[in-house]
Amino acid sequence: MAVISYIDAINLAMKEEMERDDQVIIMGEDVGKRGGVFQATKGLYEEFGGSRVIDTPLAESAIVGVGIGAAMYGMRPIAEMQFSDFMLPAVNQIISEAAKIRYRSNNDWSVPLTIRAPYGGGVHGGLYHSQSMEAIFANVPGLKIVMPSTPYDVKGLLKASIRSNDPVIFYEHKRAYRLIKGEVPDADYTLAIGKASVKREGTDVTVITYGLMVHDALKAADTLKDQGISVHILDLCTVYPLDKQAIIEAAVKTGKVLLLTEDTKEGSVISEVAAIIAENCLFDLDAPIKRLAAPDVPAMPYAGPLEHEFMVQPDQVEAAIRDLAEF
Amino acid sequence: MAVISYIDAINLAMKEEMERDDQVIIMGEDVGKRGGVFQATKGLYEEFGGSRVIDTPLAESAIVGVGIGAAMYGMRPIAEMQFSDFMLPAVNQIISEAAKIRYRSNNDWSVPLTIRAPYGGGVHGGLYHSQSMEAIFANVPGLKIVMPSTPYDVKGLLKASIRSNDPVIFYEHKRAYRLIKGEVPDADYTLAIGKASVKREGTDVTVITYGLMVHDALKAADTLKDQGISVHILDLCTVYPLDKQAIIEAAVKTGKVLLLTEDTKEGSVISEVAAIIAENCLFDLDAPIKRLAAPDVPAMPYAGPLEHEFMVQPDQVEAAIRDLAEF
């Protein structure tokens, strides 16, 4: 197994799927010669040409809407949104159209479309290049939202998304792109969308999270191990619809639950996780559920000290776990 | 005090605010001569003329975006979205712009804009004229989302929204328009945005809900009273940001909580309510939190029996309260 970066896993998943199935195409801003502003599509234009790696006009609603049409024709488009923040012009096409086409046509039409979008902060991106955009779509049946944390998950889940016969929003943490590296098998594999994954077994405190914060949790768990605290970590992987069974099992396992998200707290994906636990495991809890999230302000400011203040810091994660352990 | 309908309260609030302040204008599709497709703006074109009651081109992003510009100039526009379902083309203007303008300009600019939109089902509206659209915006700091249940609340909260110096999404339940009537004072009054309201005091079970379902809860409480079950009802009124204190008090009061929404369950506003309770009142609960909501399918179908199956029915509300009481 090779050790590769998060973004290389994305690039490789697309490359392999395009080689495997000539109905897979990529559409987006700067995905062609430029290889994407983050280089996620690097080399694909050269390998597959401009008719399969399409530089579109600067218009997200069209990128998604045209992608839907192409998907209805039988292709498997991958629509790249340059930043998750810039998906908002396409919300109508995503929610009114992509999510509802199978349902409203009574299973006649379907939309095998993957919408990739870099999200997340800590990159000096300011208000509009740092946002977590999952909560907006995490109440829309018909959509699936995948947010992987490791190169292994990235590759398996992106391939599964491309092969899915339903629309998938695939969020990539842009800070993870080059920061996170990991082992990825050379052989072709997919992972099941909709399944959470236990990233660490533990007995004292359960941390449920997703995306880049999985790594904060893992680091905290390492540190706390030396202090005698055993942390169980569940990586949601798919944030909509949630893997209820896995959440319930993880919560029951330790009876103490910390929920983490980079998103602003109120109305975030971890609110639903909390609700599931509150509905299903009340008598198994030994401490109140605790949520750690960004403050409820519009978005992450640009200036360094302000960005830092906005983001949940590793020491806060560690302290929250310790507090729960000692509860 | 006169007894008036929900829609008359809307109409009256706008009329009075327009008389009071000539910076209040209305913009939307068919709001002029037609008086709105639901007649919410009836008579206002005749009274205030076409320059203050503006029939716009059919383009929601412009209705909101132009409204934002006018608000930045110092006016108080009321932007009508014909159905909440059709707000989606305007999401970028609402989330990227209206919600963030005060914050990003460091308090220099502000957006005193009210976005009115009819929502809710049970009107043979099918997939796209029945949806609850609050969850999409209920993770966006900078916005406030008001969803009143009674003519009294409608009038007081709509006036408060129009006078607010920040953007407010004001959702009106379209089935409530003519169904719900209530007493409304003749004198000018406003109600505080962000405050929940106890609609009934009780001791056995707490129901927390909003919009039209408040009335289902009230009806169920009446019935159950005869069976010796005392129901406490909290009407959220503002669903974002939530009135945490009121939620905690209401939950603690009975220790048994039923949360109701017309929206699909996963990721709905009541998920956040459940999370607040799970974080703050764990040891005060005598039963797991229960949520009653629409099923997680894309939207309410059109055919009568299908619509009926989708919607939470009054007998389900009653049964859920009884189950909790007997827990």
Add this chain to the structure above:
Amino acid sequence: MKNLHHTLGFSDQDVLTMYRYMLVARRVDERLWLLNRAGKIPFVVSCQGQEAAQVGAAFALNREKDYVAPYYRDYAFVLYWGMSIKEMMLNNFAKAEDPNSGGRQMPGHFGSKKLRMLTHSSPVTTQNPHAVGIALAAKLRGDDIVSFVTFGEGSSNQGDFHEAANFASVHKLPVIFLCENNHYAISVGLESQLACAHVSDRASGYGMFGKSFDGNDPLAAYAAVKEAVDRAHRGEGPSLLEANCYRLTPHTSDDNDMTYRTKAEVDEARKHDGVLTFADYLRDLGILTEEKEQEMEAAIRQEIDEATDYAEKAPFAKPESIYRYVYEETD
């Protein structure tokens, strides 16, 4: 009266067929209003005043291979395209057998994969980028087809119209955008919707072919759409057409149009009603005889009666069916 259809390559039988579809749509539409007023169906959206443009356009397309994205008023188009009267009635009664959505959607929200007809939704104009995507995919696969989409003039002011038109032109895709300009978007008249004379004036901003035609004349519609089809097959890219029509009914059964327009205006427009004027044309040329007309009306009425009867009695989908088809069902 000059014969205008021979030069377009139509036989007398062809134009009779054309008229027949216009008439079927009109009679179905009228029946729907009766059913609505009788309380049998909760909602009607009409094609009245747009049948000529719709049928003329449909005749210029290839029913065996082209893809179409008709909007909610396209009853005449859809009937010609292959939807039966019975299916129309099942759609309007929202019954399980409705091929468009099994009663899930409101009437007039057409769609059928078998007919290569995209599924339509209520938020206006979203179908435009879809039609572009169809054309893009077909071009990539080397399929020589045309992708046809319709929408109202009010809807041409949505961002999705602009983005779709621009995308189609940049990629020179075989898309035909047909705006059915019926002069109203619910209550809002043309002058409050756009400031150009014709929606097709927007074509030049996309570097595409544009043309406006008399929407009451099916032959004019045919000619314009045929020209666009030929251009598309020749690789000359998309076209933006406008059919000049008038909405003869209220917006829907929920609307009262007398709150914003006068009966005199509607009566004036009725004089140009394509169903009447085309019948006159055919009568003048001796193609539509009184006998033929009566036979046609009778046959249509009978078919509508039977379809209505069938649809009314047909079962609704089962309540528990609403949980199905959110995602692909693999087992």
Add this chain to the structure above:
Amino acid sequence: MKNLHHTLGFSDQDVLTMYRYMLVARRVDERLWLLNRAGKIPFVVSCQGQEAAQVGAAFALNREKDYVAPYYRDYAFVLYWGMSIKEMMLNNFAKAEDPNSGGRQMPGHFGSKKLRMLTHSSPVTTQNPHAVGIALAAKLRGDDIVSFVTFGEGSSNQGDFHEAANFASVHKLPVIFLCENNHYAISVGLESQLACAHVSDRASGYGMFGKSFDGNDPLAAYAAVKEAVDRAHRGEGPSLLEANCYRLTPHTSDDNDMTYRTKAEVDEARKHDGVLTFADYLRDLGILTEEKEQEMEAAIRQEIDEATDYAEKAPFAKPESIYRYVYEETD
């Protein structure tokens, strides 16, 4: 060299001032790149190649009453409009004193209520409807102003452009839409963005006045915008203008433009650089003497040095300030 500015009503001093603002913007921009390469600021977005159009346009507007919504490349415009070099540097260092956002936003996201300059965001084209709203409100209040908005040619393909332009025309509002066409949207060239020759060709689809001009010539920019201003004041509604420019730098400091265009192409464009050609014009007419030029460069350099120094040392906003101004603070 023919004197072109006298007929426009400009004195020699006026055009020297014009040039000065172009030069200030260029030198500020160049300094920003140096600061970025030195690791002092994380991000730069440039105006290089668009200064002439920006300054010419600004000269045609009324700094005392008009409203403006400049986009992220409008350094030259904003400097003329009233933002000081020091404020520019505070903006780029994202310090508390930055009048645009106090360091909350990325550099180049301008805004100042005092200057009647709308606050700009990153999602492109959202400012267009805002500018229309300003004009609508002003018209309702009877204020005789112009609302001016800029954007790139890539951005002209967003739905918001279309919806804003259409709204402005239908209501005949005094809005000037100026597209700064620099031939690239990041890496995507003009031919993959639009299929018409000029963005201003879209004007006719909105029934509005349209004009394209040489974006390297501040006098051409002035003349075009002045014409639009005059029309606006006469109640003739909005205009859509296009400045033909070229982006001389990579898209931002995060971009490597050599992955998608050649050095030869950029070098060719540099020959038409408005800062150089306008200097030539002024030199040929004897208005810009060597002495004046040196004095100007020296003064500008000193001001930039001081501003940089000030901004670098200025404090960031306090971390706890991020909780403020989500909503109105009334206490």
